[in-house]
Amino acid sequence: MTNDKASSLSDEVTVSIDRERARTAFEAYLAPYDRENPRIALKAEHTYRVADLCDRIARASGFTQAGADLAWLCGLLHDIGRFEQLRRWGTFKDSMSASHAAIGVDVLFEDGRHLFDGSLARANATLPEALSHDDEFLAHARTAGSVRTFIEEPSADEIIRAAVGHHSDFRLPDDLDLRSRALCNLVRDADKIDILRVSCTDTVETVVGATEDELLAGDISPAAEDAFFAHQTVRYSDQSTAVDHVVGLACFAFELAYPASLEIMVDQGYLFELLSTPFGIARPYTNRATRALIGRMDGHLRAWIDEQLS
Known part of the structure; x- marks a missing residue:
């Protein structure tokens, strides 16, 4: 950070x-x-x-x-x-x-x-x-x-x-001076925090352009899985399924530049809500592999955040 x-x-x-x-x-x-x-x-x-x-x-x-x-x-x-x-x-x-x-x-x-x-x-x-x-x-x-x-x-x-x-x-860019980089990072953090909030308070149809059934039955692509466990954001071009979009939003936490940004994101509560009830959908994933992987990601992210904020 x-x-x-x-x-x-x-x-x-x-x-x-x-x-x-x-x-x-x-x-x-x-x-x-x-x-x-x-x-x-x-x-x-x-x-x-x-x-x-x-x-x-x-x-x-x-x-x-x-x-x-x-x-x-x-x-x-x-x-x-x-x-x-x-x-x-x-x-x-x-x-x-x-x-x-x-x-x-x-x-x-x-x-x-x-x-x-x-x-x-x-x-x-x-x-x-x-x-x-x-x-x-x-x-x-x-x-x-x-x-x-x-x-x-x-x-x-x-x-x-x-x-x-x-x-x-x-x-x-690598050639940004330190003052510009500091402000760029801060704006990017704030933007990510509110994008996560907006995504959690809107519907899957509006945010992703998919139905609830399509989301719950979807796979997580290898690119999205790899990015998550490497603690990196997922490129938009690598988000090939609706669930990839959920994973991509969760990955925002990994690359926040300021400790205060992570604290705010966690305090708002949308991060884990996104994983447990994406877009307010209470039904579980019908895709068993996705359900299991989301569970692993949830535990991994919680442990990582506890380490960062301890």
Whole structure:
């Protein structure tokens, strides 16, 4: 987990952040998006929870007020690309649209021009004709989306850019400076904690796109099993079954960077709920091999967490 040196280095940033200004700016950015859409509402609520988690982890990890403020702001901005991703493509799947992290960086720092010219889109992403020349979005991105609407000073721009741009990476780049790495790790921790919460409070159909029967009868792939017992996260490309998704979420615990993050995840209770009653399903796995392996994983994870928190 992250050492004290890395987290203290992040506090060398002394830029002043007005949280109320940033909240107001975020609400202004969301104004054109349909808040009655449950997926838009979900991401807005997720954003505020992640920002609060960033603040909580930072404070528990010894960050100064300036460091905690910057962590909070990075959390507030981490998913800003999700709203335009959903409006344009009707999906949160990066593979079917564009990287939501890259959209966020583009909106905050590049006036949305790369999204506007189509260079961020995946090769298989089909954009509705009505959005192919969207001058209204470009104008909105240039005004309400600019990082300057959230924070006046530019001294923390590169850290914010890194935190937004790398929050969903499978692995952080090796060339990040220690301050950026500390904030990136913190945002990634907070995001994982709330993703786990969202997954446990929604249905398997919504989260995974499978039925309860399909989940309970499914196998755990060798790739997911290997990643779990190696204490690594499971690549999305390696999650070939609905149960793999459950295992992948449980693996979030292994790669949390801050001790406070693991404590928060355990205190919330969703981690073991996910293994015992995935998505609130009380029926046992009908696949005997899966049922037995999930039981082993549950015991292994509990022992590992006891060791980490002792």
